[in-house]
Amino acid sequence: MTTILVIEDDPDTASEISGELRRLGYDVTCVADGLQGLARATAQHWDALVVDRMLPGLDGLCLIQQLRGQGVTTPALVLSALDQVADRITGLRAGGDDYLVKPFALGELSARLEALIRRPTGNAQTVLHVGPLQLNLVTKRASRAGRDLDLLSREFQLLEYLMRRQGQMVTRQMLLEDVFGYRFELKTNLIDVHLGRLRRKLDDPGEPSLLSTVRGIGFRLNAGE
């Protein structure tokens, strides 16, 4: 079972997070103090950490820094208030960790956590395969069951991102940040329009749809059948 350590001092937030994660089948442990959290994080193996930015005892970012200093590489998701988002926080993404601005939708939290735990696949490959889909990173060509897909460069990037996270939930915010490079919230249908076009190119009439929309949360690319 996947184990997650939640270090969060606000009891309401902690119970909401742990409730959602348990519902999704994770093994969740909650700690309310920074120092205690650091001790628990180093005491055993965890698949991921959820760390609040502001903690009694030890600041969330310091906690992660100390963990890394001790060679612990468990991926961490930092929860931060909007006014605490500084370059230090946004820099987390570069280090393999992630951050989420409070308040957040629980779907966003679980999708981010899943992305952290399952880390993108196929990093060393030049050709990605998901079900009937094939994506050649060198020739920049994509095909479904041998049929050439005529993709624009942005559509190609979106498909690559989704294929590396096959079967995982991908949120609009993740696509905005990682594919478009927008580090700000955008409440428009920009992502939906792009994915709608991609979907029309992926699926010929009669073919099962590979790209599904998860209502209110995001998208998921399935291998089909």
Add this chain to the structure above:
Amino acid sequence: MRANSLWPSGMAAVWRSRSLRWGVAVAAVLGFSLLAMFGLMYWRSSVLLFDTLDRSVSEQLELLSARPPDMLPFMISSRMNQGPEVVTRVGLFSAGSQPIVGDIAAIPPKLVLNGAVQAVLAAGLPLEHWRAAGRDLPDGRIIVVARDADEILAVRENLVRGAAVGIIPAILLSLGAGATLGLATERRLRRLNAVAERIVEGNLGERLPARLQGDELDHLCAIVNRTLDRLEEGVGALRGVGENIAHDIRTPLTALRSRLERGLVLAEQDEGLSLVLQQSIGNVDQTLSIVTALLRIAEIEHVRRTAAFAAVDLAEIVQETTEAYRPVAEDRGIELALSITTPACGVGDRQLLIEALVNLVDNAVKFTPPGGSVTVALSGTPHRPEISVSDNGPGIPVELRSAVFQRFYRADTARSARGSGLGLSLVAAVAKLHRFAVEVGDNDPGCRITLRCWPDDTAIR
């Protein structure tokens, strides 16, 4: 957006300056009073000197007239022998005006022989200006007394020369001092004005320079500064209230959204309920987007994060954003055109510039009817580039153009469209951080919003 400078330049402006005019006025008054003083001196001293001289002439004449007639020639000739110090000349003439004795060769032609002292010209006298008096003696002879007035004239001439040497430099000096003082005050006012303009532009943190123990102007500045303190506090409190509400409302809204989502899962079998829940989620999302945008603008305005400034390529930003929005525009049946006529690199926050441009393009696409077109252009020069977004939408009336950058402002024509009404406020906040100018213009029909990038050299480049 920048208001015209309150201080027009050039000579006309210098003359219009109150302080300089005061300097000139003071110099004029000083010069006038010096001239008046000198005139009085000149007049009084002339009168006095002539009086003295005339009296001595008159006395001599009386004295000589009173002598026994047969003694006169001897007295006159003995006076002449007293040497050159004697400044008075005397002449005794026969009834036929022939000289008998004395050092006056002839009776001055215009001299009236009534005993009164008169000014005469040189006839029979060696020098030009004389004061003379003459009269008929009882025995028919004529006696004339004259005295040289040239000395007095020389004194007067010296007075005038002295005045010229004294008064003209004094006037020039006071003019210069007046102008210098005036210009110094002028410069000080100009500095105050520059600060005041920045405050008007919205930099409420700026303060007027006021010396602790200064003059009336410093005192006034200190009062203005205290007023600004109060104003800033008030604005901060007001803004703080708004932001606190926005901040506090975010958490319950997010919780509400989670519950609605959970409800949506539970209501899977009930189509009617599902629809209602989905619409509710849409409403919550819209509210959340307003709250988030408000907090975002506050964040940009507060943090003044020029620390994140780095080299940015505007052409890349413009192209990237336009390409990202092309599918959105096409889906709505709108042509999205891109025009880049200049390279443009400078210093700025790439993310914020993209965010601002995304908001502009998003707005333009939203307000343009299907079949219309939106044009994103990068023009101007590499050092003064301009980014403009033009649409075929309803446009913005001239009188409302400055209002659109205020929070929550939306033209009536835009009420029906979805959105927070905060997009342009965010653009304005990003522009202000970069010291870019934002202008709303006409696209005939439609609206054109222009960002003038790095409009002055004071910007960080």
